[in-house]
Amino acid sequence: MTAKLFYQNPYQAEFEAKVVEISGSNVVLDQTCFFPQGGGQVGDTGELNGVRVIDTIKSEDKKKIIHVLEKPAFKAGDKVKGKIDWERRYKTMKLHSVSHIVMYFMKEVFGDWCTALPAALVDDKKDRSTYNFKEPLNMEKLKLVEKKTNDFIAKNVDVKTWADAKNPDYRYWKCGDIELPCGGTSVKNTKEIGRIIIEKGKKAGTGKEKIETMLADNAKVEVVQKTEPVKKESAKIKKDAEGEKSLFWADQIAQQIITRKKFHFTDDAINPPKEYVVKTSASLSGVLHIGRLSDTIRGESVYRALKDAGVKARIIWVAEDMDPLRKVPEGVPKNYVDYIGTPVTDIPDPHGCHKSYADHHVAEYFEVIDQFVNEKLEKFSMRAEYKKGNFKPYIKQILEHAKEVIEIQNKFREKPLADGWSPWTPICENCGKIITPKITGFKDGKIYYKCQDYAFEKYTAKGCGYEGVNDPMKGNGKLMWKSEWATQWVRWNVCSEGAGKEYESKNSAFWINAEIAEKVMKYPMPVPIFYEHLMIDGVKMSASLGNVIYPRDWLLAGTPQLLRFLYNKKLMKTRSFSWKELPVLYDDYDEHAQIYFGLKKAGNEKEEAHAKRLYEMSQLKGIQKPIPVRFSYAAELVQVFRTDADIIESLKSTGHYNKEVHNEIVQRLNLARNWIEKYAPEEVKIKVAEKVSPEIKAKLSPAQISALKMLASVLEKKLNETELSEEFKRIIAETKVSPQDFYKACYLAIIGKERGPKLAGFIIAVGKERVAKVLKSV
Structure with a gap:
């Protein structure tokens, strides 16, 4: 532990x-x-x-x-x-502490029913919490929550945290009269927090509201930077006029690529290339989950932005297939432990359908990625590149300038690289492993090594004891990553490449390779596409945690366009996907479709242009017309009708059908059906009762029963959704039952739950006659 x-x-x-x-x-x-x-x-x-x-x-x-x-x-x-990273931690501590205070005052101002849902996310920028809401969000009340929170903070109240006496893993948090379970880190006193700002977030689904809290200083920074490209280390790349701030992120990067004049680390001039190359890549030793698609989807967006800007562009994909096998994945024979430490290109395919382990995974990757991108990617293999000698001039250049490469790396290391370190890693001539050869000397351009054991966490790559000589010019080995990446950029004339947010740091492999590229290889570093990784329910996707979403899983309930939409939103905003919130993502996508086709207006011209470009970049081979059926509504319909034909008839009667997108509607119904069966939370699952059970009747008051009987009679009339809603108000007034008790009684009688879909539309969808029959049994 x-x-x-x-x-x-x-x-x-x-x-x-x-x-x-x-x-x-x-x-x-x-x-x-x-x-x-x-x-x-x-x-x-x-x-x-x-x-x-x-x-x-x-x-x-x-x-x-x-x-x-x-x-x-x-x-x-x-x-x-x-x-x-103390600055990041400290801001997170402040926001984590204030999230509890906001939660307290949300309940005080709005009512005890206003409870926070799980899967909130607090980082150094915002607290993003979703609350249950049974009424439209009143912004004046929200501002009152903000005022009460700031007034409380200003009292300089001490914060205490402690572990449970019986279970030390269970911890508590207390500040004044506010006390609750909490396992996070917090400040000692509210005076450290300063003033905060509370805003309404994006849509969170029916009966929910997303509330975002920021430190006032953070909020000021966000207002300035929220539409600007990520820069940090790339601050030398100048922005154009103020109008550029409205550009979609990929268009911003394309403009940076095209307009930059000088190297980043030196004053050397950049000669515009005949063709702008965007590189994407993937390691083949890990799990193929939807997070692995992000680099290619985002890279393709920059490639498209370059073409739309009027320059010649090309997109390539490189298999990082020289990586050694580090562990035996599930589904692979246990005797593959013998291949631990061997490049994945040199390992037999355990499934027997391809020449090698690497070939199998490349085929599997492209079988999936081709469904999510517009372009047929030009593929390269690092193993093949080394064998063909395509990297020979770059290997020679790196080895001849090894001293400079070492100096660049040592600038960011507490402990300098050991004497005798080499940027070249040989493959053992005897056993074929790449992780086990330990370099013992150099002579006449050759590398001497001894093959020794190398311990991973779970497995040990067994060295064979062989002592050999390796000639880097023959390509039986590879460059270390903190030099190889630079040579890849030179080899393919790369102008831009994606990398996770961790590579933003000035001591990351990206910036070390960038300096090597410019100072050693005299090649301008690519413009980076830095992005946040996708979280699942607020946690990083990891096979060991069991929260991996595979592309085949995604396609059961989501479309390729929807994943492209998710990845093409702001790059550096922390995103957490949850199957529970899939309808919210669909709503966001549908809203952008309506803006694109002029059916809805955005806040202003810049927002509208940005929304249209985002929707456009999310499409595959043609622009998809708006689908008039919300995903959440589709999820209700597939639970109350037996066939798609019945659903289509219902949609026609309620005005939610468009013949032009019939196939898309049917597809959405199928996806919604899968979502209900596999991923949806219990609260959205519906089963319409045949009659009101004795158990439900026992929960109903005489006033509620009277209201249900009145509703049963009303449903015999010819009413549309709006007219039915008005009838609800009349029944509530005549029976003197509260609105909350009326709706609760209706849902209990019809579906056996206290909450459900929007009632009037749901009754119309199920069928007034069918619902009336149920209510009469009360």
Whole structure:
């Protein structure tokens, strides 16, 4: 179990620890200051021995804390120095503390029914919480919540946190009269928080509202930066006129690529290329989940933006297939443990349908990705490139300038690279493994090595003991990543490439390779496409956590266009996907479709142009016309009608049918049906009763029963949805039952639940006669 220093002192930013386990990029320490994502609070980032920690998560059994690193440079048993990103942590602590205060005043102002739902997300920018709402959001009341929260903060109230006496893993938080369970990190006193701003977030679904809280200083920054491209290290790349702020992110990047004049690290001039190349790639040693599609989808958007800007462009995909097998995945024979440490291109396909493990995964990747992109990607294999000698001039250049490469890397390392370090990694001539050869010397351009054991977290790559000589010019090996990436850019004349947010840091592999590219290889670094990774229910997607969504799973309930829409939204905004919230994502997509076709207006011209471009970039081979059936409504219909034909007839009667998109409507019904069966929360699952059960009758008051009988009679009339809603008001007035008790009685009688879909539309969809028959049985 990892000792949690962040509970002992949440203000401690640096520490020393021992590496207990290591598996690929996942590192477990005996103690840590890094807070793992959980309870709605994001995991910490920072450094371990100068190596970037890009995320922190809990192990599946919750006992270990896993530090996800770019490329660990140590092994089990090593002592390391850790340092968290304190500014990020401190802002997160402030917002996490204030989220509890806001929750308290939301209930005080709106009522006890206004409760926060799980899967909130607090980071250094915002607290994003979703609340149950039984009435339209009153903005004046929301501003009152903001005032009460700020008044409370201004009282400089102490915050206390403690562990449960019987169960230390269960913790509590108290501030004044506010007390609740909490496992996050918090400030000691509200005076540290400062003033906050509360805003209404985007749509969160029927009966819900998304409320966002920001620190006042953060909010000011966001107003300035929210439409600007990510820059940080790329600040030298100048923006055009103020009007550019309204441009879609991919168009902004395209403009940066086309208009830049000089290198980033030097004053060398950039000569415009004849063709602008966008590179995307994937490692073949991991799990093929929907997160792996993001790089290609976003890369294609930049490629398209370049073409739309009138320049010649090309998009390529590179298989990083020189990576060694690090563990034996599920479904692969156990004897593949013998291949641990071998490049995936040199391992037989365990399924027997392709030449190699790598070929199998490339075929599998493209079988999926082709459904999500417009362009047929031009494919390259790093193993093939090395074997063909295409990288020979770049290998020579890197080895000849190894001293400069080492100097660039050492600038960002606490411990310099060891004497005898080489940017070249040989493959053992005897056993074929790439992780086990340990370099023992250099002579006449050759590398001498001995094949020795290399320990991963779970497996050990067995060295064969062979002592050999490797000639880098023959391509039987590979360059280290912090030089190989630079050579890839030169090899294919790359002008832009995507990378996760962790590569924004100035000591990341991206910026080290960028400096190597410009100073050693005299090639201008690509314009980066930095992006946030997709979270699932507020947690990073991980096979070990069991929260992976595979593309085939996505296509059961979502369309390729919907995933493209999700990935093409703002790149650096933290996104958490939840199957429960799928209807909300569909609503957002549909709203953009309506704006694109002029059926709805955006807030202003800039927002409208941006919304149209986002929708356009989300499409595949043609622009999809708006679908008049909301996904949530489709999910209701498939539960109350037996066939699609019956649903179509109902849609025609309610005005939700458009013959031009008949196929799209049927597709949405099928997707909604799958969602209900596989992913939907219980509260949206509907089964219309045949009659009111004795158990339900026992829950109803005489006034509620009277109201239901009146409604049964009303349903014999010819009424549309609006007219039926007016009848509800009349019944409520005549029976003197409260609106809340009326709707509760209706839902209990019809579907056996206290809440349900919008009542009037639901009754029309189910059929007035059918509902009347149920209500008469009361």
